[in-house]
Amino acid sequence: MIRTDKEDIEIFFRKTRLKIETLLSRKSVVLAGKVITISIFILIIIGPIFYLLLQIFLYWGEIYSKVFNDPILGNEAFLMMLRSIGLSLKVAGIVTFFDLIVGISIAWVLARYDFKGRKVLDTLVDMPMAVPTSALGFSIYLFWGTNNGISRLFNSNVGLVSQGTLLIILTHIAFTFPYVTRSIKGIIADLDLNIEKAAKTLGAPPFTIARMISLPMVKESLLAGTVLAFTRSLGETGATLIVSGVYQTAPVVIVSWMKGLKIPTTAFLSLILIVISLLLLTAVRLFARRVGLPWNKVFPRFERKLSSKKVSRTRDSLSITLFFVFVFIPALFVIIYLFQWWNKSPFSGDNEAGMIYQVFQAPDKKIDSIIHAFITSIEVALIVTIVNLIIATPMALLISKTKDDKLKGLLDTLIDIPLIIPSSALGFSIFFLWGSNGLHLLSPGFLMIIVSHISFTYAYCVRPLVGAFDAIPTMYDEAAFAFGSSKLTAFRTVTIPFLKSGLIAASIMTFTRSMSETGATIIVQGVERTIPVLLVDFFEASTFPAAAFAASLLILISFLSLLLLRYVSKER
Amino acid sequence: MTEIQFKHVTKIFGKKVEAVKDLSFIIEDGEYVSLIGPSGCGKTTTLRLLAGTVLPTRGKIFFDNEEVEKLPIQKRNLGFVFQHFAIFPHMNVWENIAYGPTVKGKRKSEIEELVEHSLSSVQMKKRAESFPSELSAPELQKVSLARVIAAEAKILLLDEPLGALDQKIREEFQFFLRDFVKKQGLTAIHVTHDQAEALSISDKVIVLNKGQLIQMGTPEDLIFSPTNLFTSFFVGESDFIEGYILDDSTRFSKVRVGLESVYVQNAGISKGERVVIAIRREFFDVKKPNKNNENFLTGKIISDKFLGLFRRVKVLLKNQQIIEAKIHAKSPIKFKENETVHVIIDPSRTRCFEFPKEGIQKSLEM
Numbered sequence: 041m042i043r044t045d046k047e048d049i050e051i052f053f054r055k056t057r058l059k060i061e062t063l064l065s066r067k068s069v070v071l072a073g074k075v076i077t078i079s080i081f082i083l084i085i086i087g088p089i090f091y092l093l094l095q096i097f098l099y100w101g102e103i104y105s106k107v108f109n110d111p112i113l114g115n116e117a118f119l120m121m122l123r124s125i126g127l128s129l130k131v132a133g134i135v136t137f138f139d140l141i142v143g144i145s146i147a148w149v150l151a152r153y154d155f156k157g158r159k160v161l162d163t164l165v166d167m168p169m170a171v172p173t174s175a176l177g178f179s180i181y182l183f184w185g186t187n188n189g190i191s192r193l194f195n196s197n198v199g200l201v202s203q204g205t206l207l208i209i210l211t212h213i214a215f216t217f218p219y220v221t222r223s224i225k226g227i228i229a230d231l232d233l234n235i236e237k238a239a240k241t242l243g244a245p246p247f248t249i250a251r252m253i254s255l256p257m258v259k260e261s262l263l264a265g266t267v268l269a270f271t272r273s274l275g276e277t278g279a280t281l282i283v284s285g286v287y288q289t290a291p292v293v294i295v296s297w298m299k300g301l302k303i304p305t306t307a308f309l310s311l312i313l314i315v316i317s318l319l320l321l322t323a324v325r326l327f328a329r330r331v332g333l334p335w336n337k338v339f340p341r342f343e344r345k346l347s348s349k350k351v352s353r354t355r356d357s358l359s360i361t362l363f364f365v366f367v368f369i370p371a372l373f374v375i376i377y378l379f380q381w382w383n384k385s386p387f388s389g390d391n392e393a394g395m396i397y398q399v400f401q402a403p404d405k406k407i408d409s410i411i412h413a414f415i416t417s418i419e420v421a422l423i424v425t426i427v428n429l430i431i432a433t434p435m436a437l438l439i440s441k442t443k444d445d446k447l448k449g450l451l452d453t454l455i456d457i458p459l460i461i462p463s464s465a466l467g468f469s470i471f472f473l474w475g476s477n478g479l480h481l482l483s484p485g486f487l488m489i490i491v492s493h494i495s496f497t498y499a500y501c502v503r504p505l506v507g508a509f510d511a512i513p514t515m516y517d518e519a520a521f522a523f524g525s526s527k528l529t530a531f532r533t534v535t536i537p538f539l540k541s542g543l544i545a546a547s548i549m550t551f552t553r554s555m556s557e558t559g560a561t562i563i564v565q566g567v568e569r570t571i572p573v574l575l576v577d578f579f580e581a582s583t584f585p586a587a588a589f590a591a592s593l594l595i596l597i598s599f600l601s602l603l604l605l606r607y608v609s610k611e612r
Numbered sequence: 613m614t615e616i617q618f619k620h621v622t623k624i625f626g627k628k629v630e631a632v633k634d635l636s637f638i639i640e641d642g643e644y645v646s647l648i649g650p651s652g653c654g655k656t657t658t659l660r661l662l663a664g665t666v667l668p669t670r671g672k673i674f675f676d677n678e679e680v681e682k683l684p685i686q687k688r689n690l691g692f693v694f695q696h697f698a699i700f701p702h703m704n705v706w707e708n709i710a711y712g713p714t715v716k717g718k719r720k721s722e723i724e725e726l727v728e729h730s731l732s733s734v735q736m737k738k739r740a741e742s743f744p745s746e747l748s749a750p751e752l753q754k755v756s757l758a759r760v761i762a763a764e765a766k767i768l769l770l771d772e773p774l775g776a777l778d779q780k781i782r783e784e785f786q787f788f789l790r791d792f793v794k795k796q797g798l799t800a801i802h803v804t805h806d807q808a809e810a811l812s813i814s815d816k817v818i819v820l821n822k823g824q825l826i827q828m829g830t831p832e833d834l835i836f837s838p839t840n841l842f843t844s845f846f847v848g849e850s851d852f853i854e855g856y857i858l859d860d861s862t863r864f865s866k867v868r869v870g871l872e873s874v875y876v877q878n879a880g881i882s883k884g885e886r887v888v889i890a891i892r893r894e895f896f897d898v899k900k901p902n903k904n905n906e907n908f909l910t911g912k913i914i915s916d917k918f919l920g921l922f923r924r925v926k927v928l929l930k931n932q933q934i935i936e937a938k939i940h941a942k943s944p945i946k947f948k949e950n951e952t953v954h955v956i957i958d959p960s961r962t963r964c965f966e967f968p969k970e971g972i973q974k975s976l977e978m
Contacts, residue, residue, distance in 0.1 A: 047720050055717040515698040522663050522692035523712035523763045533715070537702040 043418060058529060058572070065527035077434040081451075084431075084495050085458050088469035089314055089504045091478055096311055099304070106304040117305045124290040125312065130274040131289060132204065135212040139269045142213070143220025144262075145325075145359035148250070150221070151228035153356075165363070166222070168215040169373055170598040174572040175591035177279025178579055179374035180211045182588070185283070188377055188386075189370075211283045212276060214367045216269040223265025224258045231257060245347035267324050268460065271317050275462025278558025278572055282579050291464040291559055298468060298563050307472065310465035317461040324452055340499030374591045378393025380584040395585035406578070406586050413574040414593070416486070420570060421554040424493040425547050427499040431494075432546065433539075436505030459499040467492045467560030483568030492560045504549065508542025509535075541608050548605045552598055614675050614766045614799050615641050616662070616687065621671035623657055623823075624928040626910050631657040633823040635671070639801065639816075640943055644793055646802045646810035648821035650846070650978035655803045658820070659769050662801060675767070688767070691760025691798075695772035697752040701745040702929050704739040705731075712763025723762075730761035733796070738743075749777050750785060761796060764938040768793060770802040774809060785815045807847055811835070819843050821978060835892070841965050845976050851910070852972055853889040857881055864959045870931030876906050876962040886967035893938040895961040898925045900945065908954035911935075913947040927955055 063069070093576055096103055108115045150162055168176060183189035184200035184206055194200070201207050228287055231254055239249045255262065277291040297306045345351065378395060380386045385393035392402075399406045437457070442448050458466055470492040474482040482488045512535060520530035558572040565573060571594055578587035616639040623632040632654045639645050647655040660666035661673060664680065673680040675688060686731045691712075692698075699708050711732055713723045731737045734754040734897040744752060749873045753773060760768055773789065790813050804810050810817050811831040819826040819834065819842070827834065827843045838844035841852070855874075859866040860883050864875040865886060876889050898913075899905055914934065922938045925947060929935060934953065945954060968975035 041818065051717070051719050054714070056716060058717050074806070165924070352964055513696070513698075515694045515696060516700060518663070518665055519692055519698040519700075520711070520715070521665055522690050523715060523759070525715045529715050537700075 058526070059456070059531070061528035062526040064560055065210040065529070070527065073434060074438055076433070077438055078451075080431050081435060081454070081498075085498055086454060088466070088473040088495070089457070089461070091473040092307060092311055092314070092469040095472065095477070096307055103304045106302070107308050117302075118160045120293065121290070121305075121309050121312065124288050124293040124309075125316075127205065127287060128274050128289040128291070128313075131208050131212060131315075132270050134209055135216055135273045136266060136267050136270045138213050139207075139217040139220045140266065142362060143217040143265070143269070144224065144255075145355060146217075146363060147225040147228055149356050149360065151225050161360070163602065164368055165218055166602060167218075167599065168367060169218040169222070170552050170556070170602045171215070171371065172278065172558070172572045172575075172594045172598060173215055173276055174278030174282065174558045174575045175374065175556075175594040176215055176371050177211050177282040178575060178587055178591050179372065179377075179595075180214060180370040181207065181283050182377045182584070183370035184210060186584075188380060189373055203283055204287045207285075208280055208282040208287065208289065210366065210370070211279045212273040214371055215276070215279070216272050217367070219269040219272060220262070220265045223261045223268070223546075227258045228254065229262055241274070241426070245344040246352065247347040248340075248343045251343075263316035263324055267320055267416075271320060271460040271462075274317065275313065275465070275559070277462070277464045277560075277562065278556075278576065281558070281576050287510055291462045294464045294468060295559065295562050296460070298464075298471075303443065303477070307470055310468045313465045314461045314469070318457065321453065321456060321460050372595065374588050375595065378585070378588040378592050381588065393585065395589050398583050398586040399589050406583070409418075409569065409574060409594075410571070410590060413569040413571045416489075416568055417555055417570040417572075420486070420489055420493055421551045423490055424554045425501075425550045427490075427494055427552050428497055429543065429547060432498060432501035433505060433543075436509055438504050439506050440509035453501050455499050457499075458496045462559065463492075463496050463557060464559035464563055466496050467563035470495055470560070471564050486566075486568050488564040488566070488572070489561055490570060491581050492564045493554045493557060496557065496560060498551045501546045502551050504542050504546045505539070508539050508545075511542075512538045544608045545605060548608070550602050552601045552605075555597060555601075556594065615639065615672040615677075616767065616799060616801070617677075618658075618661075619672045619674070621661060621668045621673060623654075623661060623666060624669045628732045630823050632668075635823070635825055637818060637825060637828055638669075639799060642794075642797055642799055644790060644800045644802065644813065645856050646804055646814040647820060648804060648807055648810045648817060648847075651805065651827075653820040653978070654823040655820055656771065657823075659771055659801065659803050662767070663690055663769055664688060689765050690766050691763055691765030693753070693756045693768065693770045693773045695936055697744075697749075697756050697773040697776070699747075699752050699755055699759075701744050704743050705747070706738065708744070708755060709759045709762045712759060712765075716763070726762045726764070727758075730758035733761055734758045734792070747898070750781055753777070753785065753962060757792060760798075765770075766798060768798045768800040770800060772804055773802065774806075782809075789813065809845075810842065817847075819846060821846070825888075836961075837912045838890065838963055841888060841890060841968065841972065841975055844892070844963060849893045849936075849938070851891045851893060853891070853929070853933060853935065854931075854967065854972075855887055856887060857883050857885050859883065865964060867964065869909055870929065872909050872930060874909060874957050875959040876957070876964045877959060878973055879964040881964060881966055888967050888972060889957075890965065891957060891961065891962045893936055894922075895958060896935075896937050896945070897956040897958075898927060898937045898939060899956055901952060901954050905954045905956060907959060908956045911949045911953055911955055913953055915949065915951055916947040927953060929955070 107121075110117060119367050141413060142170065150158065150165070173458070181203070184201040187197050187199060189199070189476055191200045201210065236249050236253060239253050243460060244252070275291055277295060280289050280292050281295065290309060294306055294309055294313075381393070381395050383394040383396040384391050391397050399410065435451070435455075439448060439451050471484060471488065472478055474488060474491060475484065482491065516534050516538070517530055520534045525533065556572055558576060561570050561573050562576070569577070571590055575587050575590040575594070578584075578590060618635050618637050621632060621635045622630065624630050635658065647658055651654055657666060661668055667681070675683065680688065700711065703711070706727055710723050711728045713726050718726070731740055733973050734757055736751065736754050739747065739751065744755075747755065774785055777785055786809060802810070802814065811834070814831060816828060816830055817834055818828045821842055827839050829837075834843055834847045838847065844850040853869055855867040855869040857865055858868050858873055860878060860881065863878055865881070866873055866877045867876055867889060881887055881896060909929050911929040914926040917924045918941065921941055923941050923943070925937045925939055927935055927937065937955065
């Protein structure tokens with residue numbers, strides 16, 4: 041009978057799979073899995089940083105002479121480091137201050153008010169986080185810094201804001217404030233409104249309630265988001281390369297020194313940046329719970345005024361206006377620019393200055409390098425996403441399920457390291473460990489790009505997965521075990537289906553992040569080019585319309601992945 | 613059917629937390645047993661120990677005289693029913709029920725038979741294709757029972773199985789559940805915080821406190837013959853009167869309470885010993901003073917409150933102890949504050965315990 045044959049085959053395969061899964065669920069195998077997971081983590085993520093630290097200790101003499109005691113430059117390298125770090129810290133500080141103001145009010149508007157277009161605004165706010173910073177920086181530069189953008193309103197022939205500190209700040213605010221908004225929006229929306237009502241019945245005006253009741257409840261996430269915004273500003277390369285001009289921030293200096301192959305000084309500066317970021321992370325981890333929001337004092341009259349309908353309406357509409365004027369329009373201006381310069385210069389009418397000529401017709405055939413870089417970007421992002429899903433899922437499981445609180449806390453903190461240290465410094469330490477100075481396994485190029493991207497996207501992959509694992513009620517696992525599943529069978533049949541949207545979210549985030557990275561890529565790319573780096577190249581070659589073409593392409597891709605991400609997370 | 617035996621089982625979490633302490637009991641084939649006790653008493657841990665998701669630190673658990681740890685999980689024949697059902701949301705009813713036999717490697721035709729049989733045992737055949745999100749709470753609980761049957765479980769573990777149901781449905785479901793377990797010939801262990809549920813559904817009830825077994829017995833035992841202060845305190849409502857044994861020579865011992873004396877059930881405690889008399893609030897009567905009253909303590913009314921079906925009469929005894937009687941609301945006599953009354957004690961309804969060395973409060977700590 042055919043039916044029985046079929047059944048025999050089915051039962052054979054099922055039984056074999058169950059047996060294999062039971063074997064693989066044995067304690068020793070699970071332990072081995074944990075060891076492998078942690079080893080990979082150390083090798084790819086923590087290893088490079090420690091190797092860098094070690095090398096600087098070992099070769100302190102050489103580094104000392106290059107940094108502080110160069111025969112020609114003296115301690116000029118060190119002074120330059122101090123200048124650039126000072127600038128970076130100043131920028132990051134100012135940026136974070138504005139991020140908080142804009143970020144919190146927009147989060148409030150998104151979480152508490154129901155109005156037409158709220159969902160659209162919600163997506164738009166996330167945009168700058170998804171758009172590659174080099175495209176963003178370029179667009180903002182076009183808007184503020186050239187005669188194509190805002191200065192047209194004033195009939196001016198030059199840009200309103202020239203390259204430099206102010207433009208860096210404007211750019212950084214655009215892509216860092218969403219970290220603040222994102223970190224608290226969800227929690228504000230979920231807060232128990234009765235608590236606020238209670239405060240209201242006791243006579244507190246809304247502003248006081250927000251300051252003393254609601255915000256303290258989101259304190260930890262707010263702090264986490266703030267740190268992320270700060271470190272992101274501190275470590276950003278792609279956009280800063282474009283908008284900084286002669287005022288170089290520390291990550292930009294890393295890139296330019298690396299280009300000049302000044303390895304010892306680059307190593308030292310990378311280390312300083314890494315140390316600053318780590319100190320920040322540790323401080324936040326240690327003090328997050330203890331720090332209270334300042335000012336328990338109440339200023340009834342002043343705060344009541346601040347809470348009046350007029351003021352709060354003005355505030356809300358102002359924050360949204362600011363968002364559009366300072367973030368949204370400048371961020372997407374490049375698309376307008378692209379159409380302005382589609383086939384000729386809008387000023388001179390010169391065809392050779394137009395995008396069509398530059399990209400498709402000029403003798404250097406930019407379209408070929410664009411296509412090539414595009415393919416490279418996609419390949420890298422795909423490989424990175426797949427590899428990261430494979431190595432991040434067990435790590436997320438480990439963090440979510442471990443009963444050892446110390447291990448959990450430690451891993452939880454270590455995971456964040458690649459998230460907060462400047463990607464150019466991370467890229468450099470990977471170049472250092474894997475390249476000719478270290479293991480000598482890779483040389484700058486495609487593979488090294490992949491390794492470095494795996495490293496800084498790892499956290500983007502692990503975080504949502506930890507969340508997804510945490511969200512699964514344990515009773516489902518228990519039910520599966522009670523009915524005779526082995527651990528692995530339960531994982532396949534019960535856990536994975538729950539994880540689906542988490543996995544997709546993690547993939548999209550990883551993919552987008554990899555697609556948009558500039559700093560690390562520049563350090564380890566060798567002769568390869570990805571789209572964001574190519575954009576910087578075009579910019580430096582002053583072929584703006586071609587750069588605008590690449591930027592628009594990047595924005596389009598990231599917008600699509602953002603929409604996809606929205607769609608997936610909504611399904612939950 | 614399976615007999616379950618716990619032998620000196622202790623479970624320590626971390627280094628210090630003793631969730632279960634030296635627990636020994638036997639559950640016979642086909643018995644329906646409930647575990648009750650204050651929260652944190654170890655009921656859930658006991659259930660997990662049975663399920664095998666938690667392993668004992670010391671001691672052994674036997675199913676039909678076989679040590680459980682040596683039985684692979686597939687051969688333990690367990691079924692678990694959860695408070696929130698744990699019906700896999702990504703599978704339909706049919707797939708949920710087929711889960712047990714599927715992961716145990718049964719043949720397809722056999723699985724089909726098992727699922728069909730279990731679906732009809734809970735009258736859910738029509739909903740086979742439905743997804744959990746389309747089912748009501750009682751339906752979900754029926755599916756989880758069917759899933760247990762399809763897994764050919766002999767032991768049914770129930771963790772607050774009626775907790776997520778509405779009060780009305782809950783009472784109906786109690787009968788359905790007991791009936792179902794008996795029909796299927798399962799040995800059932802039911803964890804609940806609802807005493808009434810435990811008393812009405814079980815063959816036997818185990819009272820746990822601080823990880824220790826306090827008493828195991830039939831529901832009647834727990835109500836009428838608690839063997840210790842904690843059971844009489846925790847199951848139902850009791851009051852405690854302190855006294856000394858005056859005479860222990862007859863069926864009823866004479867106990868001195870303050871300046872008065874009453875007869876109580878003889879618990880074999882010798883003359884002169886300090887004792888605690890435990891009386892259920894429903895079991896004593898408060899009457900106006902009368903010559904014909906027998907075996908009473910005198911007191912003054914503190915309050916008389918209407919509680920619905922009952923009235924709560926608070927009395928201050930002569931020895932300054934306060935006790936509360938629950939008197940059926942039908943009783944026509946009403947009391948005024950400060951009125952002198954007789955608290956009538958039925959000796960066969962009382963229990964007498966040695967006065968705990970650590971004091972009453974301490975011995976009732978949860």
